[in-house]
Amino acid sequence: MSVASFEQSAKDFAATKLATRAIHAGQEPDPITGAVVTPIYMTSTFKQDGVGGLRNGYDYSRSINPTRDSFDAQLAAIEGAKYALAFSSGLAAIDVLLRSTLKPGDSVLLGNDVYGGTYRLLSKVFVPWGVNLDVVDITDTAAVSAALESKHYEWIWVETPSNPLLNITDIAATAAVAHAHGTKVAVDNTFASPVLQHPLDDGADVVVYSTTKYIGGHSDVVGGAVVLNDEEIRDKVAFLQNSAGAVPSPFDSWLDIRGLKTLDLRVKQHSRNALKVAEWFEGKPQIERVWYPGLESHPGHEIAARQMHGGFGGMVSVQFKGGLEAAKRFAAATKIFTLAESLGGVESLIELPAAMTHASVSGTTLEVPANLVRLSVGIEDADDLIADLDQALEQA
Numbered sequence: 001m002s003v004a005s006f007e008q009s010a011k012d013f014a015a016t017k018l019a020t021r022a023i024h025a026g027q028e029p030d031p032i033t034g035a036v037v038t039p040i041y042m043t044s045t046f047k048q049d050g051v052g053g054l055r056n057g058y059d060y061s062r063s064i065n066p067t068r069d070s071f072d073a074q075l076a077a078i079e080g081a082k083y084a085l086a087f088s089s090g091l092a093a094i095d096v097l098l099r100s101t102l103k104p105g106d107s108v109l110l111g112n113d114v115y116g117g118t119y120r121l122l123s124k125v126f127v128p129w130g131v132n133l134d135v136v137d138i139t140d141t142a143a144v145s146a147a148l149e150s151k152h153y154e155w156i157w158v159e160t161p162s163n164p165l166l167n168i169t170d171i172a173a174t175a176a177v178a179h180a181h182g183t184k185v186a187v188d189n190t191f192a193s194p195v196l197q198h199p200l201d202d203g204a205d206v207v208v209y210s211t212t213k214y215i216g217g218h219s220d221v222v223g224g225a226v227v228l229n230d231e232e233i234r235d236k237v238a239f240l241q242n243s244a245g246a247v248p249s250p251f252d253s254w255l256d257i258r259g260l261k262t263l264d265l266r267v268k269q270h271s272r273n274a275l276k277v278a279e280w281f282e283g284k285p286q287i288e289r290v291w292y293p294g295l296e297s298h299p300g301h302e303i304a305a306r307q308m309h310g311g312f313g314g315m316v317s318v319q320f321k322g323g324l325e326a327a328k329r330f331a332a333a334t335k336i337f338t339l340a341e342s343l344g345g346v347e348s349l350i351e352l353p354a355a356m357t358h359a360s361v362s363g364t365t366l367e368v369p370a371n372l373v374r375l376s377v378g379i380e381d382a383d384d385l386i387a388d389l390d391q392a393l394e395q396a
């Protein structure tokens with residue numbers, strides 16, 4: 001195997017539909033044995049045929065590994081992008097993208113509803129390093145315009161649907177105004193996944209993923225990725241990736257490959273189930289508000305219907321009239337929905353963002369409502385999920 005053969009395989013499938021690319025791109029049968037599934041190349045180093053005589057470019061697994069190359073080619077092909085670089089976590093991907101393209105004195109404009117860990121990395125690591133961070137209501141294009149006019153930003157950071165409020169940002173409109181001001185656009189596409197949303201086609205410069213979520217899809221691996229067409233940024237990211245070393249193991253890469261093959265099927269089923277769950281919550285007397293971009297009541301519904309393809313994702317958030325206590329009683333009473341952080345796996349999960357995933361934004365402009373419950377709707381039978389939520393609501 002060689003990077004070139006994985007890339008050739010990705011090119012061969014470039015004209016096929018996403019579900020086909022997901023299964024075949026970068027998945028060349030092993031040339032020695034014919035193994036149909038990419039082997040887990042669990043080796044740190046590679047024999048050289050004389051000094052510098054590398055076989056197909058492989059020298060050391062921090063720099064390059066065939067299992068990781070196979071995943072990179074598969075993910076790039078699904079996204080229809082030139083490059084994908086896999087990392088050991090979503091935050092490692094975000095860190096390397098930003099650290100390789102920013103220097104002290106540069107500025108980042110961040111949406112006001114993002115994954116808590118992204119905000120923690122920026123506010124507690126990048127700000128002390130000398131990077132300026134401003135937060136804006138990113139769903140408000142006029143506010144974004146005003147911010148971009150007030151000073152130069154290197155990056156605008158978009159998360160849509162956002163975590164945990166499922167706010168929707170118009171990627172094309174944001175990219176147009178950002179590019180007019182010389183600002184690059186990064187989209188964290190973790191919630192939509194490459195199945196439902198294609199930010200690069202809408203004008204984004206870079207897409208990032210926590211592959212821990214829908215791409216891995218089985219709650220058994222932590223990983224991340226940077227996906228892009230821009231060669232200059234790709235080279236910077238690749239250099240820091242190798243210099244700093246936050247790469248996924250061959251086994252992690254293999255789990256991501258396996259997850260990606262069924263992504264299309266899974267995400268569509270997550271979306272169907274989540275829509276049923278969101279519709280079921282709406283109008284329940286205990287519920288103050290349901291956040292799901294697939295509902296007409298959602299402020300971003302029209303943009304989401306245009307920007308997302310084939311569903312609105314598997315995440316639903318609800319606010320309880322009975323406040324934090326009712327939210328806690330509800331989350332403690334479900335039986336099929338497991339109380340746990342994370343999302344995007346086949347099994348349904350439930351959590352309280354203010355106390356769990358988003359505790360790090362407490363007291364900031366990104367603080368989330370205390371009465372909010374976030375559900376990662378899995379791919380179990382929808383009727384069973386609703387029956388479980390129904391019995392829990394009786395106890396809330």
Ligand SMILES: *Cc1c(COP(=O)(O)O)cnc(C)c1O
Binds near residue numbers: 090091159210212213
């Ligand atoms: C989980 C998550 C991350 C961080 O990814 P890790 O793999 O946990 O490091 C980033 N963005 C979003 C939207 C997430 O949900």
